[in-house]
Amino acid sequence: QVQLQESGPGLVKPSQTLSLTCSVSGESISNGGYYWTWIRQPAGKRLEWIGRIYAGVNTNYNPSLKSRVTISADTSKNQFSLTLNSVTAADTAVYFCARVGIVDVPQAADVWGQGTVVTVSS
Amino acid sequence: IVLTQSPGTLSLSPGERATLSCRASQSVSSSYLAWYQQKPGQAPRLLIYGASTRATGVPDRFSGGGSGTDFTLTISRLEPEDFALYYCQQFGGSPPYTFGQGTQVEIK
Numbered sequence: 116q117v118q119l120q121e122s123g124p125g126l127v128k129p130s131q132t133l134s135l136t137c138s139v140s141g142e143s144i145s146n147g148g149y150y151w152t153w154i155r156q157p158a159g160k161r162l163e164w165i166g167r168i169y170a171g172v173n174t175n176y177n178p179s180l181k182s183r184v185t186i187s188a189d190t191s192k193n194q195f196s197l198t199l200n201s202v203t204a205a206d207t208a209v210y211f212c213a214r215v216g217i218v219d220v221p222q223a224a225d226v227w228g229q230g231t232v233v234t235v236s237s
Numbered sequence: 238i239v240l241t242q243s244p245g246t247l248s249l250s251p252g253e254r255a256t257l258s259c260r261a262s263q264s265v266s267s268s269y270l271a272w273y274q275q276k277p278g279q280a281p282r283l284l285i286y287g288a289s290t291r292a293t294g295v296p297d298r299f300s301g302g303g304s305g306t307d308f309t310l311t312i313s314r315l316e317p318e319d320f321a322l323y324y325c326q327q328f329g330g331s332p333p334y335t336f337g338q339g340t341q342v343e344i345k
Contacts, residue, residue: 223286
């Protein structure tokens with residue numbers, strides 16, 4: 116059974132860097148069959164796709180965040196990470212990591228972490 | 238691509254049929270259209286992918302359809318556990334990939 120688990124600080128100061136990690140069990144993130152994805156949800160708002168990494172090194176980002184976001188992978192730990200620079204209150208949200216299929220269950224997020232709340236405040 | 242869901246809220250009784258709409262600002266390949274259910278404090282749960290294929294373990298009272306710019310999610314007979322928030326999502330073409338704003342299905 117594939118499981119994803121987000122971890123990281125719940126409180127980040129404005130202008131600083133948000134860093135989250137998604138630990139994956141039950142599937143290797145080096146498996147080229149999936150996009151390992153970050154999605155966020157501000158309170159009361161729709162879900163927002165942040166970006167993805169696949170085959171361990173290839174990344175795509177939401178253009179609205181591209182200048183501030185980096186997604187990377189540590190295949191030895193079977194984890195992938197999100198870094199978001201220069202955060203503001205608008206970055207306050209629940210952050211989810213998710214698995215999106217390329218072949219199996221294509222182009223849909225079939226496994227999600229439980230989400231982690233990140234608040235940007237001084 | 239902007240996804241617009243309607244109605245915003247659907248008030249129905251258990252046993253009734255629910256029809257949720259998702260309209261895209263431009264054509265979306267059916268292969269890239271999915272539906273999710275979300276309950277308070279939980280992550281979304283995949284219900285339908287490829288516009289009409291039920292995900293593993295999803296009851297057959299859930300069905301999806303549509304093509305082009307208009308897609309629907311139908312719940313044939315609402316069970317108490319079906320009252321929740323539903324999102325459509327497209328992961329086609331180039332980023333950004335987008336979600337609808339959601340339809341809340343509430344108990345009447």
